[in-house]
Amino acid sequence: MSRLANTFEHLAKTGRKALIPFVTAGDPTPEFTVPLMHAMVEAGVDIIELGVPFSDPMADGPVIQRASERALAHKMSLKRTLVIATEFRKTNQHTPIVLMGYLNPIEAMGYEAFANAVQCAEVDGILTVDLPPEEGQQCRELLQARGIDSIFLLAPNSSEARIQKMSALGSGYIYYVSLKGVTGAGHIDITDVENKLNLIRANTTLPIAIGFGVKDAVTAKLISALGDGVVVGSALINKIEANLTDAERAKNEICECLVAMRTAMDERS
């Protein structure tokens, strides 16, 4: 069983939801990321989405755009992101890592070389924002052959047929984009999410993680009740941006934020 499937199964048994932070690899510096990942695990996260910096992050809001720019200024790349994942894995064998990014760095590396490198780094899942399943068959098959999950997005305007397609082709979990917009947007509507989740649930047995627009412990709790996991990104990266000269403080503030989310999500309501 894959690390992701294992994680969700364990959570389901204990009646808990996955807390999934997103951080951009190498933001604000390459040295910051591995210690941050370990600290986040200490703070109670279940899965880590590691953002691969890209020059043109079309689906991201300004906060994650700037995170990419800071990382790229330090020559961060897909290859170096995989080095970070490898480094983390040396002392953590249980927390799944999902790489989230855009297709062009993967195209530049070549699909097969990418699949091999990902396997080597013991990364568990790949979420490529601009690679829908229609264009992604080759990549998906190469990853699947190596036991790596392909995670697909669903959006508020995704049709039932689309949901069924993602359910059939994806593995690990489905990432539900909670709103029409970019990452970090501020207009999440809980009722809309709930209605859509019912439709998705009816069409898949995969776990569903919900992201985009999760700002604090209160939204994390509300959202987690609807799905199997909550993804939080921009709210964490804001802490990095607010403490660019003090890495330790940035790390601590991120962990405080995650602990608060964890606590709120685990409360029995």
Add this chain to the structure above:
Amino acid sequence: MTEKYTMPDNRGHFGPYGGMFVAETLIPALQELNDAYQHYLEDPDFIAELDADLQYYVGRPSPLYHAERWSKALGGAQIYLKREDLNHTGSHKINNTVGQALLAKRMGKTRIIAETGAGQHGVATATVAARLGLECVVYMGAVDVARQSLNVYRMKLLGATVVAVESGSKTLKDALNEALRDWVTNVDNTFYIIGTVAGPHPYPAMVRDFQAIIGRETKQQCYAATGRLPDALVACVGGGSNAIGLFYPFIDDASVKMIGVEAAGDGVLTGRHSAPLCAGRPGVLHGNRTYLMADDDGEIIETHSISAGLDYPGVGPEHAWLKDIGRAHYVNITDEEALTGFYALTRMEGIIPALESSHAMAYTMKLAPTMKQDETIIINLSGRGDKDMQTMAKREGIEL
């Protein structure tokens, strides 16, 4: 060519290029757009309305002008100019915006967004939005806002909101990123009018089809003027909409050479250029696979060109395909050479071309002398140079 050219396939692929590489929220919007486009393409009422707009609003057909004095001076082929500069708003861009705006209206969209580089597409979009009474937001890189301020003013006069994009390299690619972000947020009521033959399917095919009026007219006009097909077609290529508009109706006419001219900026060898077909490699950006300017890690490289309209790291996927199959040829012209073309047409024919089109002029100055006097070159004069007066005056040290 024995088989008729039928690209793209039904999912927007030109061989390995093109496609629909977008985030999930845009998939339903692109499907809705493709369905509407395929439907109205066959709808006689829609076609009649489009034809009437092109005739009475845009001012088509645009003339095919024999540049006799310039041809004689170059001492080779006869040079004809397809006068897209004479269209309403001053470039070929309006052919496409008129078409997409009619689609937007039929699809019930109330808000129009666009990206623009030189501002020509932004102006052409603001123009049709004003005419239809639709809200219009144009995204433009902050660098381009500064160097094309005249067009920024025109867009504002027409009632559009111009958003200066401060992210990335602050040019056309960043404007496209920001327009995509807007679309993903406002996808229900918003129609995104992409200005070039790039972006996700169906844009490359749809924009081509709206621009193909250029080539269809040219073919007829060339027969009328010379009694036969032209020997060579020359057009500048940024995203490549004016070039594909001219080339497309000639693709099955194997005797007609097609030459796309990319912007070499300071020179392809300096790395400061915008010539992905000549010096780039395949990759995926802005929803399609095509030739790109990217580094070994797949990060997009900043581009350079004197002309804001060519300052783009990608190119339409159909050009990538035409290059690979050898049907079209792609060359490049530096900033300095483009200026030679700019001055030549201005002084020899009394026509001031846009800096984008000047790249095609400059290449023709190399090509024409190598051809016979009874051969014909047709250049797409895609836009007029009025918007570039500030850039030119500044280069000449003149304050306007």
